[in-house]
Amino acid sequence: MSSDATDTTIALGGFTFATVRLELRDPSGALVELRAQALAVLRYLATQRNHVVTRDELMRAVWGDVIVTDGSLAQCVAEIRRALGDTAHSIVQTVPKRGYRLMSEGAAATAAPAPAGGFEQVIGFATGADGARIAYAASGEGPILLRAPHWMTHLDWDWRSLVYGPWIEGLSQRFRLVRYDGRNWGLSDRGVAPATLERSTSDMAAVADAAGLGRFALLGVSGGGAIAIRFAALHPERVSHLVLVGCCARGGLRRGAASITAQHLDAYCRLIEDGWAQDNAAFRQIMTSQMYPGASADEMHSFNEMQRVACTPQEAANIRRLVADYDASEHLPDVRCPTLVLHNPHDAMVPFEESRLVASSIAGARLVPFDSPNHVPLCGEAAFAQMNRLIDEFVLGDAPAKIGAHTSNNTAGATALPIVASRRR
The missing domain is CATH 3.40.50.1820 (Alpha/Beta hydrolase fold, catalytic domain)
Incomplete structure (x- = not known):
């Protein structure tokens, strides 16, 4: 993702995720730690939120030409669900025989434009x-x-x-x-x-x-x-x-x-x-x-x-x-x-x-x-x-x-x- 991409923060069942800063925060605003690969999976799902993303597409986006198994992706998805408390899989949904879909209310806490001096x-x-x-x-x-x-x-x-x-x-x-x-x-x-x-x-x-x-x-x-x-x-x-x-x-x-x-x-x-x-x-x-x-x-x-x-x-x-x-x-x-x-x-x-x-x-x-x-x-x-x-x-x-x-x-x-x-x- 380019460094000048718009940083959008989306709502995820009481949590929030910033797509450029890669920050997942709980309802109190505290930072939730995730492994880099899990963050990359969450980021890509967030860019396609409310739409189905195939497993192949996700794996190409996160791992590129590196050969990994479906188990690596499944582990990342499980880690994201644990972090979100998504036991019902209602936020990160599994779409049988297709892939995953991240359900979000949309952009949240949209940032105001930064002044020239920061x-x-x-x-x-x-x-x-x-x-x-x-x-x-x-x-x-x-x-x-x-x-x-x-x-x-x-x-x-x-x-x-x-x-x-x-x-x-x-x-x-x-x-x-x-x-x-x-x-x-x-x-x-x-x-x-x-x-x-x-x-x-x-x-x-x-x-x-x-x-x-x-x-x-x-x-x-x-x-x-x-x-x-x-x-x-x-x-x-x-x-x-x-x-x-x-x-x-x-x-x-x-x-x-x-x-x-x-x-x-x-x-x-x-x-x-x-x-x-x-x-x-x-x-x-x-x-x-x-x-x-x-x-x-x-x-x-x-x-x-x-x-x-x-x-x-x-x-x-x-x-x-x-x-x-x-x-x-x-x-x-x-x-x-x-x-x-x-x-x-x-x-x-x-x-x-x-x-x-x-x-x-x-x-x-x-x-x-x-x-x-x-x-x-x-x-x-x-x-x-x-x-x-x-x-x-x-x-x-x-x-x-x-x-x-x-x-x-x-x-x-x-x-x-x-x-x-x-x-x-």
């Missing part, structure tokens, strides 16, 4: 108060911008996605962007104590300390808004600017007469638990359609896969329940830093009234509506360019030399950068 991030781990390891990544140079965790992230995937990727890479060209996965999803520890608002705020402090951040601008997107608000109120000495995009201080259960019902939330979470991990993206599409109704088919597919990879169905439901119960409204009057609130008046996820509450409760906060069909603007929209311009003017235009200083005061128990480097060239 993208590089360095991944490290902070240690929460309860010992949970929180994964964070730093990319770019300039004033520091710390992004709160939100639905749904995975440090080794979100920068490749069509939805998050362009924004992450763009911000990294103008800031030292530090972002992290919340506990129980992405590269952070799984199966640990739940991400309550209080615990999530503590985790943010642990990340800031581990990454050696002094005073920084703080970005809260969607469900990360309540965490960012509470942190800014409790740590005014650390936050120079607060930017909130599509956020609220109160979760869906905490909005008085405008609250969703517990029955509504429970029904939604049961759908997540039952269908999140399926190859069929119908259940994940429910959330995608609410957040990004104006997205292209490729962008929706990319976000659907992002959600599947980010965490387990049970944790996705748990996170949904937790965020719906967040309430940082009591902390709004205590936020003293300059604050910019950006919100879509037609947002299907978070009512515009919630942003009015936030902006009117923080002294001097500025509220700017943006025109988009989506919860957060996507690359290519006029609102996307507007959002980035406003953030740049707000943060960089206000004495940027006063923010973003790196410090060497990492706390005990934190693992300082660098740990793992991820690059796109």
Whole structure:
């Protein structure tokens, strides 16, 4: 396969396989090891996915002129099936007297175009108060911008996605962007104590300390808004600017007469638990359609896969329940830093009234509506360019030399950068 071939990532029963990087990853995003020959067989089947490939064709593609027996091919197929947990042979199908067929939903987690200068991030781990390891990544140079965790992230995937990727890479060209996965999803520890608002705020402090951040601008997107608000109120000495995009201080259960019902939330979470991990993206599409109704088919597919990879169905439901119960409204009057609130008046996820509450409760906060069909603007929209311009003017235009200083005061128990480097060239 040529070195300039398009790297397509396909979904395989909860696993994913990148056809050029030759990476098979399990539902948690962990790399699954396969022998080189098994990877070559999987790659060729992937290029012909959903079509029958004869044994002779497979053997020529993988072994060329080297004479091997059918047993070598059968061994590779068996190894692939074991790695995928495909005991029913429903993913790698045997077609009697013909060959094999790899069944896949299609392209997954399609990569956003790489910028001319490439993208590089360095991944490290902070240690929460309860010992949970929180994964964070730093990319770019300039004033520091710390992004709160939100639905749904995975440090080794979100920068490749069509939805998050362009924004992450763009911000990294103008800031030292530090972002992290919340506990129980992405590269952070799984199966640990739940991400309550209080615990999530503590985790943010642990990340800031581990990454050696002094005073920084703080970005809260969607469900990360309540965490960012509470942190800014409790740590005014650390936050120079607060930017909130599509956020609220109160979760869906905490909005008085405008609250969703517990029955509504429970029904939604049961759908997540039952269908999140399926190859069929119908259940994940429910959330995608609410957040990004104006997205292209490729962008929706990319976000659907992002959600599947980010965490387990049970944790996705748990996170949904937790965020719906967040309430940082009591902390709004205590936020003293300059604050910019950006919100879509037609947002299907978070009512515009919630942003009015936030902006009117923080002294001097500025509220700017943006025109988009989506919860957060996507690359290519006029609102996307507007959002980035406003953030740049707000943060960089206000004495940027006063923010973003790196410090060497990492706390005990934190693992300082660098740990793992991820690059796109």
